[in-house]
Amino acid sequence: MKADNLLNSNFVRWMAADEGPESDIVISSRIRLARNLNLIPFPQILDRESGKKSLQTIEEAWSKSTTPDLKEMELLTFDRLTALERKMLVEKHLISPGHAESDESFRGVLTNQDGSLVIMINEEDHLRIQCFLPGLQLEECYRQAQQIDDDLEQHLNFAFDERRGYLTSCPTNVGTGMRASVMLHLPAIAISGQINQIFHNIAQLGMTVRGIYGEGTEVIGNFFQLSNQVTLGQTEEDIINNLTGITKRIIEQERLLRERLREDMKYQLEDRVGRAYGILSSARVMNSNEAMALLSDVRLGVDLGILAKITAFALNELVVAIRPAHLQKKVGKEMDAFHRDIERAEVIKERLAATREH
């Protein structure tokens, strides 16, 4: 099984920062297309029997596909994955937490080897075609996702209405059925206290921002996910251009503020970065929130050349490697929060030491 990689290593494609434009600020880009089979009940009310039928229909279409990216995918149904393995897919951002809760044989994913193309099957919609790439690459994500969509629709009757567009389980997704998002690291904007104002401006443009990795809405590590809110009345190109444009403006602002920080607060900044690195490389017990906050400082230090020899790739990988399911997979057993905190400190130390040696 090739897709085993996704469960046995930390790596997924969006971590490869050196392949992505603007990857000092934009961690990753994602396009998600929601598609449903005409007349078949939406997944949340599917019983096992009609669920199987829905999966069968999708599998048949997949077997007839001609696009290499789609043909090479592998089907992982959730009865064949442990709860821990499903959580690892959530921690890698490839599937939603809700999807991972199910162990039904008619729910699952079609995925390629490096996790850049992942189709959630019978999640909230029958199909959610997703493409994840490092850096700011929404157009390329869309191109790849659309290719998959074009191939599948040769063999599937998608629920579509002239006025409403693609019909989805939740009416917030009708129209293009497309959600475009970028994951941003904005430490300087956060330090300068401008984050709320930027949120306000973004909301005005029909976009939403949410913090990531928080339990609930809490923002941890200065990571933010920016996505389009409106899916109806705009073309896919409009949505992508709009989001890319806004992202570029945020990048400009973040760079400007980083420059200003370096000029006006050189010592405070270097002190903060140095302390973060010091704690990360010598702590014995580390909870997730503290780790994320310190890793954010270290990342800023790397981006500004204060710390050398740690790659953005290593930091992307760490952010996933220190999450509960990945820690438990590594150790090979279930652990309570305290023992996870010990293992987390260990993993961080190992990784930082390894990057120093290079």
Place this chain on the structure above:
Amino acid sequence: MYCEECKQRPATVHLTQMYNGKKVEIHLCEACAAQKGAFMFDVASNFSIPNLLGSLFGSNFNLPEVQTQLPGRVCPNCGMSLNDIMNTGRLGCSECYTAFEKELEPTLRRVHGNSEHVGKVPARGGEKVMVKKKIEHLKQQLQQAVAAENYEKAAEIRDTIKDTEKKLG
């Protein structure tokens, strides 16, 4: 340039909004932008409430009135009632959009504005939409041809329209 809202302070925040594929530019001062933004953000944060649909229905409908119409009204394809939809915040199937068209209208308008789909059309099941869009386009060309008094071309386009319309059956 002065702020479009208060017309007193210089506009330092320039926003571009897309509406039905048209760009609308807004120029505001920071104070007004923050105020407007705060308001918009409140609306946007409602979107994250899981039973979005339920809450939106609640604020758009006179509930007792809707509920009296409820008994017996279910989607003929999947059997979901409006009550089920309000409780789960999710529709049951593609046909629910037709079965509860009127009831869904305010929700869709609130989330997406008064818009119609302008994006991608599937090749399958979307044939009619594509044909209709082509006819619309041809009719525009016809008008242009007539306006330019190019009657030969207009006749040609008219024939194409007739042929194309046959495909709609």
